[in-house]
Amino acid sequence: MTRVVLCGFSYGGYSKSIVIDKHFVLIVPTGLDPAGAAPLLCAGITTYSPLKHWGIKPGMTVGIIGLGGLGHMGVKLAHAMGAKTVMITTSKDKAMTAIKLGADEVLISTDPVAMQGMINQFDFLLNTIPGPHDYNHYMNLLKIDGCMSILGSIGPTAELNTEPMVYGRRTIAGSLVGGIKETQEMLYFCAKHQIVADIELIKMDQINTAYERILKNDVKYRFVIDMSSLS
Numbered sequence: 001m002t003r004v005v006l007c008g009f010s011y012g013g014y015s016k017s018i019v020i021d022k023h024f025v026l027i028v029p030t031g032l033d034p035a036g037a038a039p040l041l042c043a044g045i046t047t048y049s050p051l052k053h054w055g056i057k058p059g060m061t062v063g064i065i066g067l068g069g070l071g072h073m074g075v076k077l078a079h080a081m082g083a084k085t086v087m088i089t090t091s092k093d094k095a096m097t098a099i100k101l102g103a104d105e106v107l108i109s110t111d112p113v114a115m116q117g118m119i120n121q122f123d124f125l126l127n128t129i130p131g132p133h134d135y136n137h138y139m140n141l142l143k144i145d146g147c148m149s150i151l152g153s154i155g156p157t158a159e160l161n162t163e164p165m166v167y168g169r170r171t172i173a174g175s176l177v178g179g180i181k182e183t184q185e186m187l188y189f190c191a192k193h194q195i196v197a198d199i200e201l202i203k204m205d206q207i208n209t210a211y212e213r214i215l216k217n218d219v220k221y222r223f224v225i226d227m228s229s230l231s
């Protein structure tokens with residue numbers, strides 16, 4: 001018979017100490033700011049894994065669709081891998097930020113003329129748009145054999161036009177975070193290239209305000225809780 005003993009609250013990842021199987025422990029390299037490194041364990045690995053899987057390297061052109069939490073990491077990582085990196089955004093006012101993050105160019109996806117001008121230009125597209133949207137809008141940006149990897153939209157989608165796939169062997173794929181081994185590899189890569197997430201450090205008693213701001217999409221690009229503010 002299993003006996004369950006309840007002893008107070010469980011704070012999970014917010015605990016001051018935690019016992020864990022060593023196979024699930026990651027080394028954060030010295031030289032990486034711990035606060036900026038924290039979101040690498042989600043937004044960092046989620047964007048690193050597909051860029052690595054699809055062999056992004058110098059000479060390739062990569063489009064990062066959506067400048068938010070994932071997108072800002074995607075730009076930094078694709079740039080560090082040596083690819084020509086294009087930020088594909090609906091927001092004209094994010095253009096300067098995208099360039100500062102490492103984008104070589106910015107493509108405004110709501111501008112039909114600009115979109116037309118970039119047909120057949122991309123080896124790879126990293127699509128971070130949350131929720132269902134029209135994938136067909138981006139497919140012709142890919143070169144023959146190019147791939148668009150979906151990160152943000154999980155579930156059924158509107159009708160897909162298979163023409164770009166049949167005529168150009170283009171593919172749509174997806175990717176989910178990443179495993180422990182690859183996450184460690186990503187942390188070493190980030191240390192080598194001095195990459196961390198752009199964050200706002202908050203105290204625990206600010207989380208309700210932070211939550212309200214998240215609902216308004218008002219964070220660049222992740223909140224990180226300073227646990228030392230509790231002691």
Ligand SMILES: NC(=O)c1ccc[n+]([C@@H]2O[C@H](COP(=O)([O-])OP(=O)(O)OC[C@H]3O[C@@H](n4cnc5c(N)ncnc54)[C@H](OP(=O)(O)O)[C@@H]3O)[C@@H](O)[C@H]2O)c1
Binds near residue numbers: 071
């Ligand atoms: N696959 C995985 O393993 C994984 C892991 C973590 C998160 N996710 C998911 O990834 C998604 C993105 O997360 P995030 O933190 O990057 O979100 P976010 O910070 O809200 O950024 C998403 C960006 O997408 C663009 N966008 C939003 N709605 C759009 C629309 N209707 N059409 C075109 N562009 C649109 C906007 O960028 P612009 O203003 O630049 O257009 C927005 O800033 C979420 O759904 C999240 O749950 C997936």
